[in-house]
Amino acid sequence: MKPSFFKNLGPITVKDIKSKIKCNVHGLHDNDIFTDFRNIKELNSKNLSFLNDNEYSSDITYNEGTIICSNSTHKKLKGSNPTIEVDSIHLAVAKLSNIFYRLFTLNEIANLNSPNIGVNSQIADSSVLENGCIIGSNVRIGSGCKIGYNCIIGNNTQIDSNTIITNSIIAENVYIGRNTSIGQAGFGFAIDKNHNIKIFHIGRVILQAGVNIGSNCTIDRGSFGDTIIGENTYFDNSCHVAHNVIIGNNCIFAAMCGIAGSTVIDDNVMAGGQSGIAGHLTIGKNVKIAAQSGVLKNLKDNSIVMGHPAINKIKYIRNFKKYYE
Secondary structure (H helix, E strand, C coil): CCCCCCEECCCEEHHHHHHHCCCEEECCCCCCEECEECCHHHCCCCEEEECCHHHCCCCCCCCCCEEEECHHHHHHHCCCCCEEECCCHHHHHHHHHHHHEECCCHHHHHCCCCCEECCCCEECCCCEECCCCEECCCCEECCCCEECCCCEECCCCEECCCCEECCEEECCCCEECCCCEECCCCCCEEEECCEEEECCCCCCEEECCCCEECCCCEECCCCCCCEEECCCCEECCCCEECCCCEECCCCEECCCCEECCCCEECCCCEECCCCEECCCCEECCCCEECCCCEECCCECCCCEEECCCCEEHHHHHHHHHHHHC
16 A cells, blocks of 8 residues: 555636636636646556646657646647646646645644654664554664654664655665754745745655665655655765656765656666765666766766766867876
């Protein structure tokens, strides 16, 4: 059973939506309802989703369902889907995410089942386990930690002191260092004149088997998808992983690496200390990124890069060799 970390406030009517955002609707009536607000891959006849201009492709047949989009994308869809046409997709998504979802209240958390703790697990007295969480066998949780409601912690996992985990599923044999925060909402919001509106994040953080997270790291949960870190991937101290990032297996990230939102990183990638990877990129298998590099574009399999912007390592050294002689 998939654990729930938020309350769905649906169904939401078209009339409700029109009262919250400025829009033009096509192929819909005021009494039509939506039970969920999801990413475009999960679109169905009962859901509402959104499609940015740069994400539209004429080669894709979109699932049945209603799409929030611009006037330009509405015209390209040619009536294949009901649409809600807006001037700012980002602003509409931010506003509507908060009428579809909210976090559990304290009373709702109190009514969940007591924490389920497996055999031979050691939980420090000063740690807090909220109701609904499931702790596997042979787990060790240090002092001052908090495990949020409905989280799952797998067998043989170790969590060091003062770490907070919410909205997360942690597999077996994972190590998480001290003072680390996992599962908080990402840096997603819309700017509306002088008032920023946060996007409600319904995603989770999923750490697969054998992951190692250092101290003072932050891993944000996904907005409309999950943030996922693959098996046997290791993070050094003081690293940041933003919302919707997906990282493959057997990767290594040295201290102070930062990965911006929605980037997808394949297996066996290595990144040196203080390197940064921009958002919405695709990084191929076996890529090596030198320390303090800034990756601003997609990288193919087996690339070796350095510098800012990061380019082929040999080319970089040739270009700047004279400064180091």
